[in-house]
Amino acid sequence: MSIATTLTQVPVVVDEGKCIAEKGCTVCVDVCPLDVLAIDMLTKKAFMKFDECWYCLPCETDCPTGAVHVSIPYLLR
Amino acid sequence: MKRIDLEFDLVVIGGGTGGPMAAVKAKEQNPQLKVLLIDKAHVKRSGAISMGMDGLNNAVIPGHATPEQYVKEITIANDGIVDQEAVMAYAANSFDMIQELDRWGVKFEKDETGDYAVRKVHHLGSYVLPMPEGHHMKKILYRQLKRARVEITNRVVVTRLLTGASGEVVGVMGFDCRTADFYVIRCKAAVICTGAAGRIGLPASGYLMGTYENPTNCGDGHAMAFHAGADLANLECFQINPLIKDYNGPACAYVTGPFGGFTANSKGERFIECDYWSGQMMMEFYNELEGGNGPVFLKLDHLAEETIGEIEHILHTNERPSRGRFHEKRGNDYRKQMIEMHISEIGFCSGHSASGIWTNARGETSVPGLYAAGDCASVPHNYMLGAFVYGRLCGQSAAAYCADTAKGRVDDGAIAAEQARIRAPLERSDGLTPFQIEYKTRRLVNDYLQPPKITRKYEIGLRRFDEVREDAEAMVATNPHELMRAMEAHSILDCAEMAARASLFRTESRWGLYHYNVDHPDRDDANWFCHTLLSKDAEGRMQMRKKDVEPYLVAIDEEERNAYQRLRVARSAEAA
Numbered sequence: 001m002s003i004a005t006t007l008t009q010v011p012v013v014v015d016e017g018k019c020i021a022e023k024g025c026t027v028c029v030d031v032c033p034l035d036v037l038a039i040d041m042l043t044k045k046a047f048m049k050f051d052e053c054w055y056c057l058p059c060e061t062d063c064p065t066g067a068v069h070v071s072i073p074y075l076l077r
Numbered sequence: 078m079k080r081i082d083l084e085f086d087l088v089v090i091g092g093g094t095g096g097p098m099a100a101v102k103a104k105e106q107n108p109q110l111k112v113l114l115i116d117k118a119h120v121k122r123s124g125a126i127s128m129g130m131d132g133l134n135n136a137v138i139p140g141h142a143t144p145e146q147y148v149k150e151i152t153i154a155n156d157g158i159v160d161q162e163a164v165m166a167y168a169a170n171s172f173d174m175i176q177e178l179d180r181w182g183v184k185f186e187k188d189e190t191g192d193y194a195v196r197k198v199h200h201l202g203s204y205v206l207p208m209p210e211g212h213h214m215k216k217i218l219y220r221q222l223k224r225a226r227v228e229i230t231n232r233v234v235v236t237r238l239l240t241g242a243s244g245e246v247v248g249v250m251g252f253d254c255r256t257a258d259f260y261v262i263r264c265k266a267a268v269i270c271t272g273a274a275g276r277i278g279l280p281a282s283g284y285l286m287g288t289y290e291n292p293t294n295c296g297d298g299h300a301m302a303f304h305a306g307a308d309l310a311n312l313e314c315f316q317i318n319p320l321i322k323d324y325n326g327p328a329c330a331y332v333t334g335p336f337g338g339f340t341a342n343s344k345g346e347r348f349i350e351c352d353y354w355s356g357q358m359m360m361e362f363y364n365e366l367e368g369g370n371g372p373v374f375l376k377l378d379h380l381a382e383e384t385i386g387e388i389e390h391i392l393h394t395n396e397r398p399s400r401g402r403f404h405e406k407r408g409n410d411y412r413k414q415m416i417e418m419h420i421s422e423i424g425f426c427s428g429h430s431a432s433g434i435w436t437n438a439r440g441e442t443s444v445p446g447l448y449a450a451g452d453c454a455s456v457p458h459n460y461m462l463g464a465f466v467y468g469r470l471c472g473q474s475a476a477a478y479c480a481d482t483a484k485g486r487v488d489d490g491a492i493a494a495e496q497a498r499i500r501a502p503l504e505r506s507d508g509l510t511p512f513q514i515e516y517k518t519r520r521l522v523n524d525y526l527q528p529p530k531i532t533r534k535y536e537i538g539l540r541r542f543d544e545v546r547e548d549a550e551a552m553v554a555t556n557p558h559e560l561m562r563a564m565e566a567h568s569i570l571d572c573a574e575m576a577a578r579a580s581l582f583r584t585e586s587r588w589g590l591y592h593y594n595v596d597h598p599d600r601d602d603a604n605w606f607c608h609t610l611l612s613k614d615a616e617g618r619m620q621m622r623k624k625d626v627e628p629y630l631v632a633i634d635e636e637e638r639n640a641y642q643r644l645r646v647a648r649s650a651e652a653a
Binding site: 002003030031032033034035049050052053054055056057058061062070071072073075076077 | 117118119121122123124127128232283284286287291293323325397402403406407507510555558
């Protein structure tokens with residue numbers, strides 16, 4: 001293998017105290033146009049898996065518990 | 078990689094704006110028709126209007142504008158190179174579509190008498206209708222899709238069309254971006270509504286998805302149309318957008334214009350007479366940026382508090398609501414300072430410009446059974462309302478076509494080849510990542526294709542694209558999501574090459590900055606008052622040809638013809 005993982009600070013942050021993904025909620029994952037959110041199999045909470053954000057906000061707007069916050073990606077800020 | 082086979086009459090590719098409308102209208106015309114709407118995202122929040130839209134930019138409403146006037150305006154703004162019949166088909170159906178959307182629950186701004194509150198932004202006529210509550214657009218479309226019983230498949234990336242013995246559409250192919258399952262969908266007709274090719278160039282921030290357009294709109298439709306043998310029109314007429322610098326989203330001088338806002342230079346002076354986008358407007362913008370009077374700004378700081386409050390409400394709740402968040406972090410306040418603007422990287426987008434998959438006034442492409450609507454099709458300056466109108470035309474045309482057409486035979490060889498092409502990156506354990514291929518392609522586009530266009534640079538660019546194409550054969554994807562990015566990288570490469578080939582073909586300058594060719598700086602009507610068409614030759618390479626401009630339905634007189642050439646604010650000489 002000659003492939004490295006480069007770490008970045010992602011723009012979408014999920015408040016795990018508010019996220020109800022363990023109850024079967026996948027709203028943020030469903031609405032993301034770029035399909036960059038996922039449910040962590042261990043914590044059972046939503047998280048940003050790929051740093052490919054259009055800062056468009058459906059994930060934050062549609063979250064039923066207000067758990068998702070989108071920042072402008074650092075490179076643009 | 079499981080194979081899933083489906084059968085429909087009509088497949089609509091892309092569930093953003095024009096796509097849902099095409100699907101609904103096809104079902105309304107023939108409720109027995111089996112219609113599938115397919116999207117690589119989720120139809121509830123996909124496409125350019127994912128978070129709604131702040132207004133109509135091209136409403137042709139009786140009492141404010143006539144279809145003839147609109148056709149004239151777009152002909153002039155587009156330097157004469159338009160199929161007026163296609164523009165007229167939009168204009169004549171514009172008001173009817175507004176009324177239908179109104180009945181569906183879309184809230185347009187109205188005055189105290191209940192009439193639509195149309196504003197003037199264009200150079201000649203009045204066509205702008207604000208939608209301060211336009212954030213609910215996608216919900217309204219989704220309700221109509223459910224009502225019409227359109228079947229929906231989300232998260233499937235369509236990559237290629239299948240064509241039959243006479244070149245007609247017989248199916249579509251793609252894969253699921255979460256499972257990598259391979260889809261073969263037999264059908265009689267398809268409508269491409271995949272939006273702009275907005276991921277060809279690299280934003281100045283270097284952030285790959287920090288594009289003006291929704292980055293899902295990466296030119297998949299343009300690429301699949303090309304590979305299916307369709308003509309693409311006027312691709313050298315790029316789209317370049319004025320925008321909020323770094324945020325790379327719309328500053329919306331259109332929206333603020335009627336409130337008294339305007340685009341200003343560093344001295345706070347107005348330098349263009351009209352904020353409506355045209356190549357000439359973008360040229361003036363570019364000249365001001367580069368000519369010592371830059372940067373360019375959106376100026377609102379002279380407006381009253383209640384006006385600014387209203388503008389903030391429109392701009393920060395619609396279309397790109399994270400604008401407000403960006404300004405906050407930067408310390409930008411419309412009341413206190415001007416907002417720095419810039420111009421975008423290049424793209425194809427007929428919504429604002431004029432290039433795309435060639436279609437006529439019925440939404441038909443040059444491939445039988447294939448239709449296209451919205452930003453990916455060639456009808457110029459179509460915006461959201463044009464996507465709806467042409468979505469409807471395509472849905473109706475396709476439904477009629479399906480009624481008279483039997484399902485064609487699919488070519489198993491073509492299916493096997495596409496399955497192998499899609500599967501390849503997943504089967505490699507080592508190689509280049511889709512990110513690397515995409516980044517390099519888009520960086521080369523900025524280096525060599527961004528106007529001003531220079532022949533020598535374009536030739537170098539084409540050579541470098543060939544190298545990246547070879548490298549792309551070594552792309553590796555470790556999961557289905559990366560596979561989606563890998564397939565998109567192929568589309569982006571195709572679009573980059575199309576942009577270069579079309580630009581090299583038209584040896585004149587036209588459309589202001591969009592096709593400002595340094596080696597041929599003048600407009601040459603004698604040789605180039607024509608469309609250009611790009612298509613696939615017998616060897617699968619890109620070929621170019623000219624197409625005559627169709628006879629005008631609405632005559633343009635000499636005085637009007639140059640209206641958009643006179644955009645710069647005239648300054649009288651100051652006394653010494």
